[in-house]
Amino acid sequence: MSQDTPFPTSAAVRHPAGRNADPLIEVDGLNLWYGDKHALIDVDFDVYPNEVIAFIGPSGCGKTTALKSLNRMHDGTRGVRIEGRITMDGRDIHDRLVDPPLHRRRFGWVAQKPNPFTSTIFENVAYGARIHGLTRSRADLTEHVETCLRRAHLWDEVKDDLHRKSGTDLSGGQQQRLCIARALGTMPDILLMDEPTGSIDPVATARVEDLMLDLKADHSIVVVTHSMMQARRVADRVAYFHLGRLLELGPTETVFTNAAKPEARSFIEGRFG
Numbered sequence: 001m002s003q004d005t006p007f008p009t010s011a012a013v014r015h016p017a018g019r020n021a022d023p024l025i026e027v028d029g030l031n032l033w034y035g036d037k038h039a040l041i042d043v044d045f046d047v048y049p050n051e052v053i054a055f056i057g058p059s060g061c062g063k064t065t066a067l068k069s070l071n072r073m074h075d076g077t078r079g080v081r082i083e084g085r086i087t088m089d090g091r092d093i094h095d096r097l098v099d100p101p102l103h104r105r106r107f108g109w110v111a112q113k114p115n116p117f118t119s120t121i122f123e124n125v126a127y128g129a130r131i132h133g134l135t136r137s138r139a140d141l142t143e144h145v146e147t148c149l150r151r152a153h154l155w156d157e158v159k160d161d162l163h164r165k166s167g168t169d170l171s172g173g174q175q176q177r178l179c180i181a182r183a184l185g186t187m188p189d190i191l192l193m194d195e196p197t198g199s200i201d202p203v204a205t206a207r208v209e210d211l212m213l214d215l216k217a218d219h220s221i222v223v224v225t226h227s228m229m230q231a232r233r234v235a236d237r238v239a240y241f242h243l244g245r246l247l248e249l250g251p252t253e254t255v256f257t258n259a260a261k262p263e264a265r266s267f268i269e270g271r272f273g
């Protein structure tokens with residue numbers, strides 16, 4: 001899909017790129033409790049192929065919690081209770097026939113603080129393919145690592161140091177692109193990014209934003225961001241979370257210029273949060 005495909009401004013047209021694609025994920029009536037804390041309340045949204053959807057809203061309003069629900073990262077967390085339905089490929093992701101590691105493999109996770117392994121650059125990226133047995137030979141793996149590093153816009157900077165340098169020897173911005181390359185390593189459909197530029201400098205941030213726009217040719221991206229400018233630059237659609245509810249979801253320009261909910265308007269105008 002070309003990146004300059006215009007997306008409609010009418011919320012009634014549901015696919016942001018204006019194509020007749022089915023959603024990759026459908027979230028229906030999602031509720032989540034941490035013990036007594038009702039952290040997600042009746043949350044509904046879809047994720048389409050090849051879109052960037054940004055989660056915005058004040059802190060503590062459920063953005064990370066919603067992101068983690070998609071790849072079942074709450075599994076095994078004590079006291080978490082989930083109700084509602086998340087469907088992927090027509091199947092409830094909590095269905096007992098769904099294998100959690102296989103499900104999780106379809107997602108790449110990128111955290112706020114770059115968290116590369118201390119192993120070599122090569123091993124950082126090879127990790128996912130190795131544990132899931134995605135490549136058949138050493139040559140395959142080598143090629144896969146190169147592809148992931150190229151797609152993360154990092155190859156040229158590290159190609160001579162793949163086996164020499166550790167992931168942690170890189171600059172902060174490079175580390176974050178390495179983490180993106182690592183996330184691509186399992187050949188995911190969806191990238192989940194939780195404030196991916198929250199701890200890197202503006203130049204490094206611009207590079208990650210460029211990268212996101214490139215990556216949506218092959219992936220969907222759900223990104224939590226504190227930066228309204230970033231949401232505006234990278235997102236096709238924006239979801240505004242408020243006290244555990246998803247209050248507003250629509251094409252980026254519509255949400256930024258003409259949000260229906262007063263809370264969303266106030267937040268976007270910088271009156272709180």
Ligand SMILES: Nc1ncnc2c1ncn2[C@@H]1O[C@H](COP(=O)(O)OP(=O)(O)O)[C@@H](O)[C@H]1O
Nearest residue numbers: 034037039058059060061062063064065066241
């Ligand atoms: N592991 C947890 N145990 C208990 N409460 C949690 C946990 N994680 C998050 N919360 C609470 O759930 C709410 C939503 O948190 P979170 O999804 O992290 O918000 P956001 O990402 O929007 O800042 C907050 O009130 C937070 O304190």
Ligand SMILES: [Mg+2]
Nearest residue numbers: 063064065224
């Ligand atoms: Mg968060």
